[in-house]
Structure formats: C-alpha cells, structure tokens
Amino acid sequence: MTSLRVFFIGGLTSYRALFNWLTPWILIPSFLIAPLFQILLFAYIGRTTRLESDQFYVIGNALQYAAIPCLFAMGNTISGERYQHTLPLVLATPAARLPLFVGRAVPVVVNGFLVAAFGLVVGGAILGVHVPLGAVAPLILVTAVTAFSCTGLGLVNAALALRVRENAVTSNVLFGLLLVFCGVNVPLSTLPSWMNTIAQGLPLTHGIEAGRRLAGGASLHDVLGLVGAELLIGCVYAVVGYTLLRVVETESRRRGSLEVA
Amino acid sequence: MRAVRLVGLGWVFQMKMLLRSTFDGFLGILWPLFFATTAFLMFRVNNDGRTLLYAALGASVMGIWSSTTVAASSALQRERWYGTLELVVGAPAHFSLFLIPITLAMSTVGIYSMAATLLWGRLLFGIGVHIVHPLLFALAVPATIVSIGLLGFLLSVTVVRYRTAWALGNALEYPVWLICGFLVPLSLFPGWVRPISWVLAPTWGVRAIRQAALGGSPLKDIGVCLALAVFYGLIGTLLVDTVLRSARSSATLSLT
Numbered sequence: 001m002t003s004l005r006v007f008f009i010g011g012l013t014s015y016r017a018l019f020n021w022l023t024p025w026i027l028i029p030s031f032l033i034a035p036l037f038q039i040l041l042f043a044y045i046g047r048t049t050r051l052e053s054d055q056f057y058v059i060g061n062a063l064q065y066a067a068i069p070c071l072f073a074m075g076n077t078i079s080g081e082r083y084q085h086t087l088p089l090v091l092a093t094p095a096a097r098l099p100l101f102v103g104r105a106v107p108v109v110v111n112g113f114l115v116a117a118f119g120l121v122v123g124g125a126i127l128g129v130h131v132p133l134g135a136v137a138p139l140i141l142v143t144a145v146t147a148f149s150c151t152g153l154g155l156v157n158a159a160l161a162l163r164v165r166e167n168a169v170t171s172n173v174l175f176g177l178l179l180v181f182c183g184v185n186v187p188l189s190t191l192p193s194w195m196n197t198i199a200q201g202l203p204l205t206h207g208i209e210a211g212r213r214l215a216g217g218a219s220l221h222d223v224l225g226l227v228g229a230e231l232l233i234g235c236v237y238a239v240v241g242y243t244l245l246r247v248v249e250t251e252s253r254r255r256g257s258l259e260v261a
Numbered sequence: 262m263r264a265v266r267l268v269g270l271g272w273v274f275q276m277k278m279l280l281r282s283t284f285d286g287f288l289g290i291l292w293p294l295f296f297a298t299t300a301f302l303m304f305r306v307n308n309d310g311r312t313l314l315y316a317a318l319g320a321s322v323m324g325i326w327s328s329t330t331v332a333a334s335s336a337l338q339r340e341r342w343y344g345t346l347e348l349v350v351g352a353p354a355h356f357s358l359f360l361i362p363i364t365l366a367m368s369t370v371g372i373y374s375m376a377a378t379l380l381w382g383r384l385l386f387g388i389g390v391h392i393v394h395p396l397l398f399a400l401a402v403p404a405t406i407v408s409i410g411l412l413g414f415l416l417s418v419t420v421v422r423y424r425t426a427w428a429l430g431n432a433l434e435y436p437v438w439l440i441c442g443f444l445v446p447l448s449l450f451p452g453w454v455r456p457i458s459w460v461l462a463p464t465w466g467v468r469a470i471r472q473a474a475l476g477g478s479p480l481k482d483i484g485v486c487l488a489l490a491v492f493y494g495l496i497g498t499l500l501v502d503t504v505l506r507s508a509r510s511s512a513t514l515s516l517t
Contacts (some may be wrong), residue, residue: 019334021393023425025423025424025425025428025505026425026428028430029429029431029432030428030432033432034431034432034435037432037435037436037439038435039434041435041438041439041444042299042303043441043450044450045300045303045304045447047445047449048444048445048446048449049303049307050307051303051306083374091364123388125270133466134271136465138486146424165283166283166284168284168288168402169284169287169288171285172288172292173288173291174294176291176292176295176296177295179295179296179299180295180298180299180302184299184304185299185302185303186299186302190302261285
C-alpha cells in the first residue's frame, strides 16, 4: 500500500513540484509553440529538397518532440531535487526505490504523449495533412508507446543526472541524437548503414515508422511488430535506467557526492 | 571613449564567462550541429554541391542565433540570480552600455558554432567552402554578429517583465531559423511572412554571408544588417529607460 502511495501520490507530487514547465508561461512556448515550429522548419526544408511529403515530417517531428518532456522531466527528478537541496532527504527515506523512481515516470509519459498528440493534430492541420479516420486510434496507441519508450531513455538520463552537474546539457544532447539518428527527417534507408543500425536500438525509430505506415493506410495489425519493438526498447531502457539509478545512488552515497555531482 | 571602453571590457568579461560555461559554450557549439547534420542529410539527397554549400552557410549562422536567443532573453533574469542587477542599475553608466556587451558576447560565441558547422560539413559531408569574396565575407560575418547581438539586446529588454523569458527565447529559436531563410528560400513562404523576415537582421546577415561566399554583391545586405543593428540599439536603449523607471518606481527590480 505504501509503495502504491509512493508510486502514484509521490510521482504526481514530484512532477508538480520539480517540473515547473507546468506554468503556462513555460508550457505554451516550450510544448505548444516550439514543436509546431520544428515541424514547420523541417517540412519546409523537405519542400525545398523535395525529399519527402509534409506528412512524413509532421509524424516524425511530432513524435520526436515527446522526447523533450520525457528527457528533461526525468532528468529534473534528480537535478531538480539537488537544486532544491532535497535529494539527500529523498534518498535517505526507506521507501522502496522502484515505486519512488518509476512513479515519477508516469506523469512524464502522459506529458510526452500530450505534446506529441498536439504536434500531430495542430501540425497536421496547419500543413493540411490528412490521416485516415481508421488510423486515429492506432496512432494514439503508437504515440503512447513512443512516449513510454522515450521515458525509458529519460530514466537513463535521470541516472546520468546523479553524476553530471549540467543535466540540461545531457538532455539536449540526447534530444539531438534522437533527431539525427531515428529517421525523424531523413528516411532510414538513406542514412549510412552504421547510423541505421544504431537507430534500431533507440526509442522513437520504430514508433515513428509505425506512425507513418498507419497514416499511409496500414492497419494496426500490420505495424504490431514495430509497436512491439518500440515497447520492448522502452522496457529495456527503463530497466537499464532503473539499474543505473540504483548503482549510481549507492556510489554517490559512498563518495558523499549526492549534492555536488 | 569611456563608453567604448565599458562595452569592450564588458564584452571581454562576458566572453570569458560564456566560454567557461558547459551550457553556453559546449552545448552552444554542439546543439546547432545536430540540426546542421539533419539538414545536410536532407540536402545531400539532391547530390548538388552548390545546394549543399547553400545549406552549410545557412546552417552556420543558425548557431549565432541559437547562442543569442535563449541567453539574451534571460540576461536580466540571470543578473537577478547573481544578485548584481541592483549594482549595475545603480552604476552611473547607462544601463544599455552594460547590457549590450552581454548580448554581443553571446552572439560572438556563435562564431565557434559557425566555424564548427562549416568544418563539420567539410569533414563529414565533403562540403568545400570556397569563398569568392574573402574580404566581403570577413565584413559580412562581424556585421551579422553585431546585428544579431543587438537584436538580442532588444529582445532582452522587451521580455524583461516575462519571468520565464528563457522559455520564450527557446521558442524563438526555430521561427527565426525558419523565416530568415537560413535553410529555406523566402519565396516558399506566404507573402505575409516576408515583411516579418525583412525586419529581422539575420535574414540580411545570412544573405550577405551567402553573397560573399558564392560570388554576389553583399554590400547592400551588410548595409541593411548594420542599419537594423542601429535601429535595434536605439529602440532598446529607449525601452531600457522606460523599463528601469517602471521597476524603480514599483520597487520590483530584484523580484524574480
């Protein structure tokens, strides 16, 4: 029961306290304006290069933008606590670590999902992208799974925040790597093969591919393999992230470096 | 003379601070490279060396804007956090002479990003940068940096009442990349976008750099760039007085 309370109430409280992007003065420019302009930027570059259709860029960039809340919010669960000098208090509690850390990830998944969904709907409307009605429900599922897998990477980022002082830098670097490697704006087939290989192990790659196929008329059944791969990658990152958190937490306690990184 | 000395010394000190910051220094160089790489991957599909050079020159200016927009938006907020805002407001020098070197230093740091982007394009994508008018190129780059720095100055003053101005600065990164013709020709946009592009100095800066590199006549673009810089400086200076008067009279200078 206590673990459930830590998971749900603790996760939500932490999210509200640490992720101050919830204020409209940050939320609107960061989660509503920026993703739309990223979509427009690459859609227009795409029109200039005649590489792919607007739909390709809307789906790629909308889903990729879920990485902003997923990476930054998870990083903030550590760096935000450190900034407010509450990190040692949180880690000194006897609460089980699994609900403590994973509970903080749940609101982040929802946030990432909503940001991506906003980009898909409004970005699609601005550029006149039409998606078959039957693809809407599967697209919602794909968006949710993609937000989950990004949050798995976010857990790894949170573990890094126990070691790295400037977590905003690592979050931005991870975001940039996802932008370049995951076929967000360039078809995977045109990327060098080593980049393509790396992309197969990153969150977003399979989710974006599934989203594009659905928008192109495929059924959910056709993309189940891609959705499963995205889900599996998310789970692997979540497990790696959680394990890293435990290892680095123990190490930080031993070295007395929780507050200094 | 004292004003020039103040701006010069302020610029040197700010440069030293920025170059020691992981966020402003390291990430300032790395961040635009992600976008430049994506752009290069997109443009290289056409297999046209001149188009790739067009993209490389545009992408190289993206870093100058990136290093300015977020940092300039939160420049005054940062002074509040440092606890130095009251001291510089209370100093006898005009406040704009304190703020201008900060935003100029931010845009100057972008030159590292510019060089890194061109080098990145050369090494990884084989984009040769042959500059047709080296002297004019050497004139166009500082003109662009100064004009973007002064646009940052105007931005920092304009958003001073916006407590989380860094978020606004962040959100302004993509729109300027988009509508100033860094990677997309202005002719692709609806007509109503173009007047907005024309009042933004980066539009003329990137045009001047391209004209100098590819063999056009960049003098007019450099002139417009510098004229806009003067305009931003004047408007910003007038706004500084209004903002400071308001903050002093309502005793909100140190409020975050």
